[in-house]
Amino acid sequence: EVVMTQSPATLSVSPGERATLSCRASQSISSNLAWYQQKPGLAPRLLIYGASTRATGIPARFSGSGSGIEFSLTISSLQSEDFAIYYCLQYDNWPPYTFGQGTKLEVK
Amino acid sequence: QVQLQQWGAGLLKPSETLSLTCAVYRGSFSGFYWSWIRQSPGRGLEWIGEINHSGSTTYNPSLKSRVTISTDTSRNQFSLEMKSVTVADTAVYYCARGGFVVAGNLEYNWFDPWGQGTLVTVSS
Numbered sequence: 001e002v003v004m005t006q007s008p009a010t011l012s013v014s015p016g017e018r019a020t021l022s023c024r025a026s027q028s029i030s031s032n033l034a035w036y037q038q039k040p041g042l043a044p045r046l047l048i049y050g051a052s053t054r055a056t057g058i059p060a061r062f063s064g065s066g067s068g069i070e071f072s073l074t075i076s077s078l079q080s081e082d083f084a085i086y087y088c089l090q091y092d093n094w095p096p097y098t099f100g101q102g103t104k105l106e107v108k
Numbered sequence: 109q110v111q112l113q114q115w116g117a118g119l120l121k122p123s124e125t126l127s128l129t130c131a132v133y134r135g136s137f138s139g140f141y142w143s144w145i146r147q148s149p150g151r152g153l154e155w156i157g158e159i160n161h162s163g164s165t166t167y168n169p170s171l172k173s174r175v176t177i178s179t180d181t182s183r184n185q186f187s188l189e190m191k192s193v194t195v196a197d198t199a200v201y202y203c204a205r206g207g208f209v210v211a212g213n214l215e216y217n218w219f220d221p222w223g224q225g226t227l228v229t230v231s232s
Contacts, residue, residue, distance in 0.1 A: 034218040034219075042225075043202055043204075043221075043222035043223065043224060043225050044153070044202075044219075044222060046218060046219070046220040046221075049216075049218045049220075055220065087152075087153060089153075089218060089219070091207070091217045091218050094155075094166070094217075095155070095157075095166050095167065095168055095169060096154075096155045096168040096169065096170070097143075097155040097217075097219075098155070099152060099153035099154075099155075100152075101152050102152065102153075
């Protein structure tokens with residue numbers, strides 16, 4: 001099973017600033033990584049797939065990078081609606097597909 | 109735009125069988141893989157299993173012995189059954205669309221979109 005480790009667990013950033021979230025895989029997953037945003041009471045929302053491709057309707061301030069075992073999600077200028085929990089998902093090696101434990105992005 | 113709507117019993121007693129159904133609207137059912145995923149404070153997001161329109165399934169090895177996923181192509185629906193539930197199975201359960209087969213290989217297999225989620229509580 002591929003273990004996905006996200007860091008930090010909580011990230012405190014001020015609106016308008018840049019946030020960078022990390023996700024590390026326990027083995028190489030090529031670029032088969034997706035990022036999700038989740039707000040309370042809602043299902044996760046797809047942001048990024050293929051490590052760096054924005055999903056339909058996702059603002060350009062969201063960008064993903066990385067390949068192999070190290071990945072990152074950057075939000076260039078935080079808006080109020082961006083404060084949420086972010087998860088990474090690997091879909092390279094299954095079963096099972098595996099998610100990271102999440103990074104909570106909170107207002108500083 | 110494809111939408112997933114799910115339903116099922118939300119309160120179970122230990123040893124009972126969990127049963128959820130997900131309907132796919134405004135999109136193709138055939139050709140795609142369809143998954144169940146659950147989320148709990150203790151386990152985070154956990155993939156349960158997937159099925160395609162022809163009934164081919166893959167399960168999480170950790171749950172395989174208790175889980176059955178089935179499909180009703182006439183209604184564009186797929187279902188989850190999990191037997192012998194315990195308190196540890198308390199979670200929000202989601203259905204989601206996965207990837208599709210390209211040249212014999214399952215590709216594009218991230219999850220999007222998701223259903224609205226169903227809170228399943230197991231309590232005596």
